[in-house]
Amino acid sequence: MTATPKVLYCHCAQAQVLPWATRNAALEQLCRGADFVAVPDLCVLAARKDPLLHALAGSGAVTILACHPRAVRALFAAADAPLSDAAQIVDLRAPVDHAVLTSLAGGSAAPRDPVQLAADLAGQAVESSAWFPVIDFARCTHCQQCLSFCLFGVYAMGTDGQLQVRQPDNCKPGCPACARVCPELAIIFPKHGEAPINGAEIRDADRQRGPAKVDISALLGGDVYQALRERRTQVQTRFDVGRNAELAAAERRKCLAELQQQLDILPAVLQSLSTSAAILERMKKKADRVDENAL
Ligand code: SF4
Ligand code: SF4
Known part of the structure; x- marks a missing residue:
């Protein structure tokens, strides 16, 4: 059985968030004798909880060349393969100290062609966008x-x-x-x-x-549900469903506009939220149920 290399290099072939010059500099040094494994997209490996990540995490003092250390540690944790404190993460998204890269060169592995390796990594199909928190x-x-x-x-x-x-x-x-x-x-x-x-x-x-100030409860029509709950305890008062529903729908429209502007939510995502009509229908049903229970 071959031992897992102690160094992993991520090429970020799909999202390409790593500057190409930094990737080239890292590959150039690694290809000078380092025993390393190169992957096109570490996020994809994390999404499928790839055994390679478990093997690396179990090796203790590994070196991971990818993006920001917080992200890399969270990705390994998401794969149920948390990195130990001994792991070194080289942030290729930030300016890299050249001495760190040269320290990785000069091992006993066979030299490789960095240009060819970069082309191979770029050409490897990535099965998904691996976009997830x-x-x-x-x-x-x-x-x-x-x-x-x-x-x-x-x-x-x-x-x-x-x-x-x-x-x-x-x-x-x-x-x-x-x-x-x-x-x-x-x-x-x-x-x-x-x-x-x-x-x-x-x-x-x-x-x-701080976090974005978005009234999520209003977005979901929660203000009306709350009103309905309160009404249930007061029981006898007639409840003007139509008026409150219209207010909630107007509030929701306002929140959606805010969401789009402030949180850079994609239109496709907003479109998949419930429509105002669907929310009004749900509220109407809920109000009817409250009315039945109050009788
Ligand atoms: S781990 Fe970082 S560098 Fe690698 S694919 Fe994901 S975002 Fe890109
Ligand atoms: S919103 Fe709360 S539960 Fe969710 S990640 Fe942030 S701190 Fe954790």
Whole structure:
């Protein structure tokens, strides 16, 4: 059985978030005798919990050349293969110290052609966009705001009370909206262009900016449901469903416009939300049920 190399290089062939000059510089040094494995897209490997990640994580002092360290650690954790503290992550998304790269060269492996290897990696088909959130569990407080916000069932709570990214494939490619509502800046989309959503270190300015102020409850018509709950306890008063429903629909339209502008939610994602008519219908049914129970 061949031993797993201690170095992994990600070419980010699909999203190409790594500057090409940095990728070339890294490959050039690695191909000078380093024992390394090169993959076209580490995110894809994490999505399918690839055994290679388990083997690497089990090797202790490995070196991973990919994107921001927070993102890389979260990706390995998402693959149930958390990296140890001994792992070294070389951030190819940021300016790299040349000495770090040269220290990786000069091993006993056969030299390889970096240009050919780059072409091979770029040519390897990647089966999906591998766009999904990974969680920085050092920051997550399991508050469930992301779970409440996401309408596509991406998040769930485990029986242990911990947040899980239960259905990553349900995530809408290009949509980073839940990361913007997380109060702890704990949600990472490694392929996103913007820090700190992409896993870059969190700066004071990011903390001060805070999560997006979006009234999710109003978006979902929750204000009306709350009104209905209150009415149930008061019972005898007639409830003007039509008026409250119209207000909720107007509020929802306002929230959708805000979402599109502030959270850069894709139109395709917004289109897959319930229509105002569907929400009104649900509220009407709910009000009818409350009326029946009140009799
Ligand atoms: S986002 Fe990071 S981990 Fe994912 S493919 Fe690109 S470099 Fe690799
Ligand atoms: S919103 Fe952020 S802190 Fe809250 S559960 Fe989700 S990831 Fe964790």
